[in-house]
Amino acid sequence: MAGKTFEVAVVGRGMMGSACAWFLAEAGVNVLLVGQSEPVDRKKHDGVFASHHDDTRIARIVDPNPVKAWLSHRALPQIRHLENLTGEKILHDVGHLWLGPAEEVAVMAASDQNLNLGCQQFSPEEVAQEFTALSPPADLPGIFQATGAGHIDPRAYVRAEGAAAEQAGTTVVDALVGAVKEQNGNVTLETSAGEFAAQRVVLATGPFFAYGDTPANQLDLTVGTRTIIHFELSTEEAQRLAGLPSIIVKTEDKDRSFYVLPPKPQPDGRTIMKVGITRERKHLSPSQIADWFRSDGDLAMEPHQKQLLFDFIPNLKVLGSRTAPCVTTYTETGHPIIDNLTDRVSALIAGNGYAAKCASALGELAANRLLGKPWPTEINQQLFQRP
Ligand SMILES: Cc1cc2nc3c(=O)[nH]c(=O)nc-3n(C[C@H](O)[C@H](O)[C@H](O)COP(=O)(O)OP(=O)(O)OC[C@H]3O[C@@H](n4cnc5c(N)ncnc54)[C@H](O)[C@@H]3O)c2cc1C
Structure with missing residues (x-):
């Protein structure tokens, strides 16, 4: 060369x-x-x-932001093409449930119609009836994309x-x-x-x-330092929660907004479910970012982050958990x-x-x-x- x-x-x-x-x-x-x-x-x-x-990221087309919806819609056939070309399993079509303010659900419903995604809308009561393993916030309606959504393996x-x-x-x-x-x-x-x-x-x-x-x-970009909690589930618990989609919960109280990646079997036989939250953005140098990646994430927030999942999935039984750090990068x-x-x-x-x-x-x-x-x-x- x-x-x-x-x-x-x-x-x-x-x-x-x-x-x-x-x-x-x-x-x-x-x-x-x-x-x-x-x-x-x-x-x-x-x-x-x-x-x-990492091995899971939320995948969905339906989005309150039409630019993001357009891009994800564009990417879906490309992902399918890559899967056919290489034999890699990228998209796990388990569906995506988004729970948030009614105004944003209405915007998402419009993008659902524009892109013909076949989503279902749910009132707060219907969310609880449809997803019986969950105890969702009582005031949040939802929108559910069943196909072309779920999680991808990055x-x-x-x-x-x-x-x-x-x-x-x-x-x-x-x-x-x-x-x-x-x-x-x-x-x-x-x-x-x-x-x-x-x-x-x-x-x-x-x-x-x-x-x-x-x-x-x-x-001049900012970064978000994120901590993901990985929960190991027993075989019975993994079976009980097997039908769950990926989920985003967006509440008015930012500290109670979170996302859930449903149980995913690992190559070593364990089944892992994840919960994450989004924190504030800041300016960090490359060496500070590298230090974060070498750490175990924000251990002070770990109990709160765990509790969000335990409140959302009552009677959740976990065999153990660990934290993992990650970083996202932002523009204005x-x-x-x-x-x-x-x-x-x-x-x-x-x-x-x-x-x-x-x-x-x-x-x-x-x-x-x-x-x-x-x-x-x-x-x-x-x-x-x-x-
Ligand atoms: C916890 C967490 C959850 C997320 N959840 C979601 C989600 O649910 N859905 C979603 O769509 N997105 C999600 N994201 C965002 C998504 O993962 C990122 O937007 C995406 O990975 C960015 O891709 P990228 O190519 O810009 O960067 P990266 O994937 O980081 O790739 C950059 C590459 O550049 C290489 N590199 C950098 N500098 C150098 C150098 N000097 N020399 C050589 N190589 C270099 C790195 O090794 C790396 O391989 C999440 C991110 C995090 C951290």
Whole structure:
């Protein structure tokens, strides 16, 4: 590879970067996809981490935000295509239940109609009647998407995107990128696997956007440090709760809003169910973010977070639990930056907590932009531009 100049180098083998590489390679572009793999031991890892190092993320199309609904609708056939192409199981169609304010349910019902999703709406009483294992908040109506929703396996999604990119001719390199510099009409990438050159570079580095010497380290983005609680269930409890969809509960009191990932069998035979909450956003340096990823998350919030699930699922019996840290990256517009940072370097950064379910659609937007294709009229490009 020494001496070779790629047409495009994508930095970050995560959810959005791998998709971008795939779409570029499918279009005949000579692509380098370079990024670090998941750490073997996160507590001792000294490089970068990722937002997708997990086995479940909520997937749904129905959304109070029409841009997100459009993107997830766009991603669904891409996910099915990736599954067929690679044999990876990405989407687990267990359905999604969203409980929240009536005004937002009404907006979601409109997106349900526009996109023909076949959702069901429930009054608060109907939610309790329909989902008998739950004790939902008495004042929240709901909307339920039965197909094309549930949860995705983000690791499988990334593996499939990477495999599809490779099948289409992408060169994939496992390396830490320390610098991305424009030099002599090209861009040089200094990495732990040596130096590479490309005509254009896409930075898709997730929460580590400010790592190293790259044009993205000037971006003023915030991050949310999140703690997910993994509950291990007995076989009987897993059977009792087997039909549960993925669930989001959005209450007026932000501290009582949470999401639930239903029981999922693990390769080691255990069954795990997860609960998470969204906390405030802040500015953190790459080394502070790395410290968070090496930690066990916010242990002070753990009892409250556990109680949310115990209140929601009465008589829940768990064999044990553990906490895991993660980080989401945010912009002011609430959407990723898909825009130039310099003449030759662009960004595909900041999933804003929603990029897992529509990563391929976001990667496609970034790829098509580089290919000079028109931006889709259904979504406002300004939302994706650099401030
Ligand atoms: C707890 C939690 C729950 C979430 N729940 C949902 C959900 O239910 N639904 C949903 O849609 N989304 C959810 N998200 C958000 C979703 O996971 C992220 O938006 C998505 O993973 C972002 O993808 P990305 O490609 O931007 O970043 P990442 O997946 O983090 O990928 C970035 C990649 O870049 C690599 N990298 C970074 N810097 C360098 C460097 N210098 N050199 C080499 N490689 C580098 C990293 O190793 C990583 O592989 C959740 C996130 C968290 C943390």
